[in-house]
Amino acid sequence: MEAARRQDAILHDARTGLHPRALRRAFADHLHLTRAHELTEATPYDRYVALAHAVRDRLVERWAKTQRTYYERDVKRAYYLSAEYLLGRALWSNLQALGIQDTYRAVLRDLGVNLDDLVGVEPDAGLGNGGLGRLAACFLDSAATLALPVTGYGIRYEFGIFEQVIRDGCQVELADEWLRFGNPWEIERPEHVVPVSFGGVTERVPSKHGGFRVIWRPEQQVLGVPFDTPVAGYGSDTVNSLRLWSSRAGQEFDFGLFNAGDYVRAVEQKNQTEVISKVLYPNDNFDAGKELRLRQEYFFVACSIADIIGRFNRTHADFRRLKDKVAIQLNDTHPAIAIAELMRVLMDDHLLPWELAWEQTVGSFGYTNHTLLPEALERWPVALFERLLPRHLEIIYEINRRVLREVRSAFPHDEARVQRMSLIEEGPERRVRMAHLAVVGSHSVNGVARLHSELVRTRLLRDFNELWPERFNNKTNGVTPRRWLSACNPALAALITEKVGAGWVTDLDRLLELEQHADDPDFLDRLATVKLENKRDLARLIQDELSITVDPASIYDVQIKRLHEYKRQLLNALHIVALYLRSKHGEAVTPRTFVFGAKAAPGYRMAKLIIQFIHAVAEVVNADRRQEALRVAFMPNYRVSLAERIIPAADVSEQISTAGMEASGTGNMKLAMNGALTVGTLDGANIEIREAVGPENFFLFGLDADEVEAKRRAGYKGSTAYASDPLLREVIDLIASGFFSPEDRTLFQPLLSALMGIDPYLTLGDFSAYAVCQKEVEVAHADRTGWSRKAALNIARMGMFSSDRTIREYGQEIWKVEPVAIVLDGPQSRI
Known part of the structure; x- marks a missing residue:
């Protein structure tokens, strides 16, 4: 008994323990010592930062033990x-990972603070x-x-891509100052700074x-911090990085120029250098x-390769073991220069011969394409x-x-193939093909959905697949159920947990157990009630943000994704x-x-211009x-x-990209996982989603x-479709008349010209097929019980679309890394 009391006291008093008393004290300490405020005078931001630091403290113990x-x-590590x-926001996901969200909610409630x-x-x-x-x-x-021992590498952009505001229906870009007040989750490591060379x-x-070695004498150096x-x-003590x-800048400013009064030139190099990590994706x-943009890509790659090799070097002297201890995954072509950079480091800095450097x-x-x-x-x-x-x-x-x-050895007398496969594209302006570099320098090339991977093999990179078929594979994407179902x-x-237990959060295949409830009227009613409450929440947000009143009983038809013509x-x-137009003709519209x-x-x-058109229609x-009947938001x-606010409220998920153009999509997975029914083409992961949930629970349309x-x-043109479909003709004619742009009747003419001509995205x-499909949606939605059953089966059958499954496949089949159990001792252990 006495030993138990002593253990309880330890847990109560532990600096980074998970007991309510320890959590309360951590929040109060950071409010006082980190933000220099008492609770009564603290702003919401002070309270957020104090809580973030209190949570981060609990991660640091696990973080250090993981790395050790x-x-x-x-x-073997993957990078x-x-x-x-x-x-997204880190606070809730970290509370959830530690399993202390409910405990901290209660602790803060006692202090008069709302966690949300x-x-x-x-x-x-x-x-x-x-x-x-x-x-x-x-x-x-x-x-x-x-x-799994995986480290992510990227750029710490000071400004995100942009903050989008809408003025007179037009997109206007403002600076996304997400770091304006700092970031309590990150830790700066200036002792690990990396010099990066250019020119x-x-x-x-x-x-x-004997022979020779190459020395690169750069014109400029930048420091990577x-x-x-x-x-x-989630539910483990692993904390990766x-x-x-x-x-x-290597030199903050030129003191001589400053003293001479040339204040602008004194800081010119600093400004030119630090713009590299200033903003995501500059307009190219x-x-x-x-x-x-090229500077950005090489900058983060050079820093990352230096870090990876430095870590390898601390415990290994033999570079013949590199590929046995290091796996590096290129997420698209942006970091493809890493292949040339690793070759440079191995040959120029560590003097490896070409053959050994290339093998490693x-x-x-x-x-990943x-x-x-x-x-x-x-x-x-x-x-x-x-x-x-120049060296690269x-x-x-x-x-x-x-x-x-x-x-040439594999395909004699096929110079056309040689030209197609060359890393250098010949033409008026010679170019380096980064995708080709990524393919030739990797032992694995994967697409991100079954159709996409097939098209990569048979169309996009057919020549490479014929030379190295063993390199090509598929890894269908997935999403984390922690953020995209449990948290959002x-x-x-809670309803799912009641029916199948809590284990689904880390084993999404357990959702399949919901199938046995798909014909239970009580379960379907409760599922519909959950959806309705989420729709009411979104209706309040739309009212607050746009002053548009929407009916939660209406079909919430959602299309949320990057704006591109192929996404349609x-x-x-x-x-x-x-x-x-149907409503204006007196037809009943759902x-x-x-x-x-x-x-x-x-x-x-x-x-x-498409954004402007949507606003004009709205x-x-x-x-x-x-x-x-109709509202547009x-x-x-x-x-x-x-x-996270929109997805739980969606009834219909629009996944309508031109078939053969979307690699995978992940929004389609998130929406279906939350009970939205998909209207989609046979494109990307839609194909696998339709197979999983059942064709009867998916609204398919369009060309494959x-x-x-x-x-x-065959030389298709959009004008052919226009001539054959009276409803489409009426729609196009109404837009062409300037009905949606009375102040400038030609405003949307570029859209119409593209559609009536080649119509590249069909x-x-x-x-016509889309309009017919949408009528099927109206009919299906009229049967509310049947609709809820379809939604339930969508949720139940989405288990394979967990990113846990995807990453397990990467780990086993590409990276060859094994799980590493992290065991904590003492008061930091979970209680």
Whole structure:
């Protein structure tokens, strides 16, 4: 008994324990010592920072033990290189990972503080743009939850891509100052700064072993300062790291110039240097933007490779073991220069011969392709490469020479193939093909959905697949159920837990047990009630943000994703016009609330015009008192925290990209997992979702990838669809008349010209099938019990779309890394 009392006292008093008394004291201490405030005078931000530090303290013990365990056991580690990480708010996910969200809620309630208010204070981390970054965040979460030794690397952007505001229906970009007040989750590591070189010349000097070695004499050096963020595993004691690099000048300012009165030039180098990590994805429609973007990519890659090799070197002297201890995954082509950088480090700094360096490089790297769009596969001008990265261009030339020799040997007398596979694209401006570099320098090349991976093999990279078929594989994407179901939809999560137990949060296949309740009227009623409450919550948000009143009983029809023509937000908008015309003709239209969320790239004129068109349609539809059935809400500044409000409320998930163009999609998974029914094409992961949930629980329409390709080859034009469909013709004619732009009747003519001409994304070609499919949605929704049953089966059958499954496959099949159990002793252990 006495021993138990002593143990209880230890838990109560532990600095980083999880007992309510320890949690209360940690919050109070940080409020007083970190923010220099008492509770009564503290602002919401003070309280948020105090709570964040209290939670971070509990992660630090686990973080240190995790890293020490990896080191002591000399485990193989995986390193994930990504230009984006859309992490969302960290406070709730870290509370959830530690299992103390309910405890802290009660502790704070006793102090008169609402936990949800503090969670809402945290800004979204501005480290990504769209699905690429959201996927990377899911992967880090899953790796830590599965206890896999994985480190993420990226750039610590001072400003995110941009904050989107809408003025007169147009997108306006403002600076996303997410770091305005700092970030309590990160720890700066200036002692691990890395010098990064640019420009200059290379020299060949004699080697003491005979032959020669290459020395790069750069023109400029930049310092990369690492900032570490803990990534906590759910229900485990693993805490991995996300290391982000911030650029610093080697010299803050020229003191001589300053004293001479030339104040601008005194800090010129500092300003030019630190712009590298200033903003995510500068507009590369002009040469200065292209150069900055290449600088960004090489900067974070060089820092990361130096860090990886430095860590390897601390415990290993033999570089023949590198690929046995290091796995590096390239998340798309942005970090592909890492292949040339690793070769440079191994050969120039560590004097490895080419053959050994190449063996270790190919054995270490894996490449994930995320796009089938040729224009999205990065190609850098050779002249720019030569000026910024002269040594890397030499290495790329040599890689290319050796690869093309292998191609000619395998396929004699096929010079067309040689040209297609070359790392250098010939033309008026010679370019370096980064996707080709990623493929030839990696032992694994994967797509992110079954269809996408097949198209990568048979279309995009067919020549490489014929040379190295063993390198190509599929890893269908997934999403973390911790954030995208448990955290964002607590009422649904509670209902699921009641029916199948709590284990589903880390074993999503257990959702399948819900199937036995799919015909239970009580369960379906409760499921419908959860959805209705979520819809009411979103209705309040729409009212607060847009002053638009929407009916929670209406169908919430949701399309939330990056704005791109191939994703076909325009098809959705054209259909809204068709429904509006039907209502004007006196037809009964099922009440619908259309919810959009999307950012367009600043230089993407057509995408920004589509946003303007959606707003023009919304202005007319929402203001027309003669019809009450339709409402259109475009939610500005789409981001993770906004998605967390929209997704639980969605009835219909619009996944309507042109077949053969979407790599995978992850929004489709999140929405279906939360009980939305998909309206979709046979594109990306839609195919696998439809197979999983059942064709009867998925609204399919449109051409498949082969049919799309056949239509293009046959010279299809949108005007053909216009001529054959009276409803489509009425829609297009109404827009052309200037009905939605009376002040400038030609405003949307560029959209119509593209549609009526080549119509590259077959927006008009799929319109009739889309309209028919949407009528099927109306009929299905009229049967409320049947609709709830379809929603229940969507939820129940989404188990395979957990990112835990995806990362387990990466770990076993590509990285060859094993789970590492982290065992804590003493008061930090879970209680």
